[in-house]
Amino acid sequence: MKRIFQILISIFVLVWLNACHRKSEPAFTIGFSQCGMDDRWRVEMVESMNRELSFYPESSMILKDARWNNQTQINDIENFIAQKVDLIIVSPNESLILQPVIEKAFQQGIPVIVVDRRIYSSQFTAFVGASNYLVGKNAGEYANILLNGKGHILEIGFGPTSTPSIDRHAGFLHAINQHTGLHIDEYYNRNWSQEQWGAVLKDYLKKKPTSVDLIFLHNDRSANHCYKICKELGLEKKIKIIGVDGSVGEDLGLDLVQKGKINATILYPSGGEEAIQIAMKILKKQPYHKENELFSTVIDAKNVSIMLAQHQKIKEQQEDIKRQVTKIQDLTRIFSFQRNTLYLTLFFLLMVLSLGGVLFYLLREKQKSNLILEQQNHAILAQKNEIERISQLAKQATEDKLRFYSYISHEFRTPLSLILTPTEDILHRKSGDVKETRQAFQLIYKNANRLLRLVDQLLELRKVDAGKMELELQQRDLIAFVKEIVTDFNLKAKTQHIDLQFICPFKTLPFWFDAEKLDKVFFNIISNAFKYTPEGGSIHISLLKNIEKIEILISDNGIGMSKEEKDRAFDLFYRGNQNISLGTGLGLALSREFVCLHQGEIEVDSQKGKGTTFKIILPIINPSPNAEATEKVVEKPYLREVLEPKVVADTETLQLHDNTVVLIEDNQDLNLFLRKKLENSYNTVAVETAEKGWEEILKNIPDLIISDVMLPEMDGFSLTQKIKNDFRTSHIPVILLTAKGQMESQIEGTKAGADAYIAKPFNQQLLEEKIKGLLENRDRMRRRFSSEITNPSQIQKNERKFLVEFELLIEKNIKDSSLSVEKLSKELGMSRVQLFRKISALTNKNVTDYIADFKLLKAKALLKESDKTIAEIAYETGFNNPSYFTTFFKQKTHQTPSEWRNS
Known part of the structure; x- marks a missing residue:
């Protein structure tokens, strides 16, 4: 028995040691043929492939560097075929030369992924890479932006048979041909060294230093060398440079853009990660796309910092991934060791079956303990949820109370305005009118009672809540x-x-x-x-x-x-x-x-x-025996709002003053008070709703609008937006009066387009000064632009659209000798009076003078810029008679058209 036990232990130890030293062989082998590795862009491709492969420990990759030699790359692929690798990834040096060997691998059943450069065949499994045509097109479109649609361009490629050079030139040429002001003066494309093309470029710039506005090079390394040549010739600030790749590193794409050495680089992603991802889908028989075009974009001074920050973040994440992979490998080794140790432990457990009963008993006890703990956890969780629910209810009740008292504070502001404003008005009067003073005191008394009623209602509610009512x-x-x-x-x-x-x-x-x-x-x-x-x-x-x-x-x-x-x-x-x-x-x-x-x-x-x-x-209540059964009782006095007939504001105002003001206020007392104050200086139209106010605004086209914010149906913010968004009324200043004095409400009013925002209770003198200031500013603007009617950029932004549309309409109908104010107003969808007031408010000119001045400026431009006769210009600017045109021109400029042309 002892001998058998020793044999079993020896067998188990041997199995355990063998398991510890066993290494798993990779399930897939990928061969990667790289055309060259002497630039940072291709190094990044390989690094990204290795990073992605770290997620697939069952796979390995064999890298072959052809060092830009076609025959070497062909031999590398032949070796991969002979080794019967599971998949081949090829970055071809020259597509036509590499195409036969790629097709051979594909025909022998080996999946082939072509990266970076396409081949002229469909016999490959998948393609991963950016569109070189799109790269060239993006460069051409950005060149147009840099040169503002006009300039001379020099393009330099590095391989007449290379598909990237061919496609980039085609895309660049297509984009440039869309703009008649851009010209590609020279396109150099050869298999040459940096010294060779640098000498050609330097010689070209010496001969024609002022004829080149922009140079487009097919990679960033050449763009850096181009900058050095331009700097040597003193042309670095004149000539703009665009490169391709967008790599990160010292004197590479993003670094050159950030330092201002080149104007832009076109991002050309390597596609290493994507190639490995597609490869694994192919090897694992998962769905994949044959064509996988990568994203490309322009990187210039505006977004280079963002790209660098993103790259740095990605780099940090990649380092973190590496650390995590290393940690996983360590944990895997630990797991393997612990697993084998567990086998050994189980083996020994077979020898101590007598302890099984004890272990079973302990397990049962543990299950009971877990059940008790679970029940306790459920009870604690239920209590926690109930506490959270009560807390939420308490929070909501607190918020509701705070909101209510905030609203009540707002409600106090209107009667306070009707107490403080008349009081201030009485205090500032130099002489007293008994009747007017009595009316002011009545208004103060009425609104004081209104405040008292609100306070009484609050106190009564408090008594009810306290159970004392x-x-x-x-x-x-x-x-x-x-x-x-x-x-x-x-x-x-x-x-x-x-x-x-x-x-x-x-x-x-x-x-x-x-x-x-x-x-x-x-x-x-x-x-x-x-x-x-x-x-x-x-x-x-x-x-x-x-x-x-x-x-x-x-x-x-x-x-x-x-x-x-x-x-x-x-x-x-x-x-x-x-x-x-x-x-x-x-x-x-x-x-x-x-x-x-x-x-x-x-x-x-x-x-x-x-x-x-x-x-x-x-x-039906049965009263107590002690209750007094009588109908004739003396009532206790209490306050109740005095009923008054609705005051209808008079909208038909006599035109006694220079300026008209529309007042919109739903509180009858405040409406009447303000109207009486404003009528002394302005033609005042007073209404109580925003809807009626809008009707009066369109009817009168006033010089200024005063509106309350808290109105029935449409509020003051919505009305202000409507006024500012309608070209008939957008020039009219708006003052908002409101009980909402918080900063948030003022910001909302400003966003709506209000020119001034006054909180209740307000100072009457402040309101009058605000009105006066806004009207004076409007008048100054009108005088300032009265002689600049054809320069809408001088007008404030929200009025430009109207003036531009108006002048475009005049331009469209300028040859029409019967062009009239009625026709223009009909085209614009507004009445003759509205158009007259709008133009007068913006330019201090009537519509007829505006049209005449526009025709005069058009005639001046034609006289200077064209060879047309005086008669032709007269007819083109809407004059039936050339002699009348000459008379009109001389009256305006004190010169005849001929004298103006020759001056």
């Missing part, structure tokens, strides 16, 4: 109570032509309720209905009762709500329509709380564009 129930006639509230809206309904009705089958209805709180509920909801119901609409309030409850329906046919707005209508921190007053959202939230205090419910049903219905359900 209590009902003061009194028995009253609910029908008379609701009817009184509806009656308060009659004047407003009549002014806005709204059908307001209160529908109820009962004459009286005694009910216990808190009058102050329900008054605010009904008033808020009916006020909202008026805000969002257009003129000519309808608002119906109906009251129904059964044994257990009372239902009040408030319906309108206004703009309605979207599903999201309806679902969150009573949410204190939600604001669906950014252009709606925040008093609305606050009022609805407070209304819901007051209804809930009455143990009732409030619901909303709405569809976008079809109207909204609020349903208030109040249960």
Whole structure:
């Protein structure tokens, strides 16, 4: 037994040692025939192949360098065929000479990948390389850019039978022939040394130092030598140089471009990695493409830094890959050792089967422990998720509160503007008008009360949240109570032509309720209905009762709500329509709380564009025995917004002043206040919506526009963009007034094209100075360009397009003697008045003078630059009579056309 055990141990040790020393033979052998290795570009090709091969440890590559000798390269490929390698990669020196041996390898069943240079046959497996034709074409197109479409070019190739030289010249010639101003004066292409072609180039430049504007060389090494020759002759700054390869290294493509020695190099990727990738697909019987064209591009001073940075990054990554491969190899050796050690361990484990039971027991215990740990992990994960959910809810609630208080701050700004601005105006008055001062104090008083109402609503909500709000129930006639509230809206309904009705089958209805709180509920909801119901609409309030409850329906046919707005209508921190007053959202939230205090419910049903219905359900409350059962009670005074008929701004303004201003402000008080202030100095057209404002802007073509940002439907930002994007109005300065004073809002207004951005509450004097300054700047620009109508580049950028289109239209119709303002305005899609005001605002000239001056400049150019007769020029510039043309010309220039031509 002991002898058998010793034999088994010896056998196992021998097997283990044999496994440790066994080396895996490569599954595939690749033969690579390189035409030459004396330049950095081909060295990079081999390096990239070796890097890619490191990912395929089952493969190896045999490299043969032909040293630019065709016969040597043929012999190398013959040797690969004889060795029966699995695949051959060939970078041919000369395609025609190498083609037969490549076809031989292919016919004997060996896959052949041709890289860099094509052969004139289809008997190869795959091609990998950049298009030399595209390289030449890119060089030609970039030469056109460097020379601005005009210049003389010298091209130097390095192999008349080499496919790269042939294709690069063809692509370069094709690109140059697209531009009539470019000429290739000489194309040298020979199998010559650097000294030979350098001597030819130096001799050529000495004979014709000023006739060469650009030299295109087929590789970067030659481009570097060309630069040295140009520098020696003092022509390095005059002659532009383009090379090919885009290699990285001292005095190679990217380094030459970065140092400014050459103007550009055309990237010509080596394709080493791609060749190995295709080779492995072929060997592993995977799908592949026969034609694999590599990307090529122009590298100049603009992108050379990026290319160098990318190359450096790739180089670092490649070094990291090398380190990782080395580490993997080390780990593989360790794994092999550990695997064999494991075999030995298992062998010995067979000898200690008695320990199996103990190990099984331990395994079972470990499984139980893992199960317990897994359950604990699940519990911890569930707790973590719940904490994250609660944290997210708390974060959202905090954000909602901050956003709400930010909105409330904005809501305070408009009434503050109507308090501070009139106050400042009174303080700066030198003499007091009693009537005007009283109106200002009324405006201040009204807006102070408005601020107080907002503060009271916030305090009431706080009381509700704290549970300190209590009902003061009194028995009253609910029908008379609701009817009184509806009656308060009659004047407003009549002014806005709204059908307001209160529908109820009962004459009286005694009910216990808190009058102050329900008054605010009904008033808020009916006020909202008026805000969002257009003129000519309808608002119906109906009251129904059964044994257990009372239902009040408030319906309108206004703009309605979207599903999201309806679902969150009573949410204190939600604001669906950014252009709606925040008093609305606050009022609805407070209304819901007051209804809930009455143990009732409030619901909303709405569809976008079809109207909204609020349903208030109040249960019939049995009061406590101590409650006062009387209808004649003294109400506690409380604030409620005073109803006023809608003020319709007067858009028909008498033209008493030089400048016209369109004012767009939806707050009636602020609209009226600003209009009165502006009417003293400007013709003022005041409206309340952006849509009406746009109509007035197109109608009047004003000199300046003042607009609020927070407007119903279209806001001030959108209106400003519309004004600046329409060529009829793009010249008009825009001032935005807003309660949004944050930097983000100011940036948004500036992006929209606003010329000034003033936050509420604002200083009236500041506003007036802004208006004055913008109008004076517009007038200075108009005077400045009044004599430069044919030079649109002098006009600010957003007006150039209009003037260019206008002058192109005149140019198109210049021969038409009947050319008129009406015809031009029709062609431009605008009215005669709009065209007149637009041209006058930009150039301080009327349209007729503009056309006349344009014809005069055209005539001057024809007199100087052509041999046409005076009569021909007269007809060509739209004059029916040459004698009238002569008279017109002399009036404008104090010279006859002949005298002008000869001067």
